[in-house]
């Protein structure tokens with residue numbers, strides 16, 4: 090069985106005959122859904138997730154015109170994806186996630202529940218965009234970036250205190266393999282080097298490298314004051330507070 094079809098509910102869309110599009114999906118116009126993709130999957134409500142119980146009815150899945158959904162991708166009910174996006178093969182977009190226009194979500198990446206990506210964001214393959222993460226327009230996440238919403242993994246004393254997804258300003262560039270811990274705030278146009286372990290918030294325009302990430306270059310102008318995690322030392326260099 091192969092090929093593409095149209096569906097009365099989704100005029101102008103190309104739906105692979107092997108794809109599954111559930112009734113909770115709002116009318117799609119000009120959307121391509123490739124083989125074995127699933128659009129509108131309901132979350133399982135009985136599960137052993139520690140953090141929260143998924144909603145029973147997360148609402149409709151909304152997919153903007155011109156968007157392409159790759160083979161084996163899964164878009165959950167309640168996800169909202171903008172126009173002209175590319176959702177790569179095997180990618181997952183969970184309920185409550187919001188993705189702006191002209192975004193690319195790479196193969197095997199996940200945009201977890203309630204995460205928000207602005208317009209023109211790029212997530213390369215095998216990255217984890219954690220629940221509750223917020224990223225402004227034009228952010229870039231390299232290959233295999235890991236972001237977290239909860240610092241606790243101590244199961245004996247585990248208590249969920251709510252999602253603490255990291256927040257990214259506009260135009261943030263995150264190098265491949267970087268790890269961004271829960272609750273971190275990354276300023277506009279900051280650069281996170283490949284492989285960095287980011288445990289403190291990063292000012293606008295700063296470039297941080299290493300494990301743990303240290304400021305390599307601060308912004309030349311307009312260094313913000315909203316984050317006190319990195320400070321300017323007497324030497325004039327930026328770094329972590331003493």
Ligand SMILES: CC(C)(COP(=O)(O)OP(=O)(O)OC[C@H]1O[C@@H](n2cnc3c(N)ncnc32)[C@H](O)[C@@H]1OP(=O)(O)O)[C@@H](O)C(=O)NCCC(=O)NCCS
Nearest residue numbers: 213231232263264265266280281282283284285296298299
């Ligand atoms: C951070 C980065 C942007 C380079 O910035 P840069 O200002 O051009 O830095 P340079 O290449 O001049 O290197 C400056 C110093 O930092 C070091 N450095 C560069 N990148 C580093 C990194 N990711 N981690 C640790 N150290 C790094 C260099 O070795 C150099 O050290 P030295 O002065 O002791 O020789 C780049 O190295 C990087 O990590 N890019 C991400 C690439 C990527 O993930 N692409 C995704 C493709 S999908």
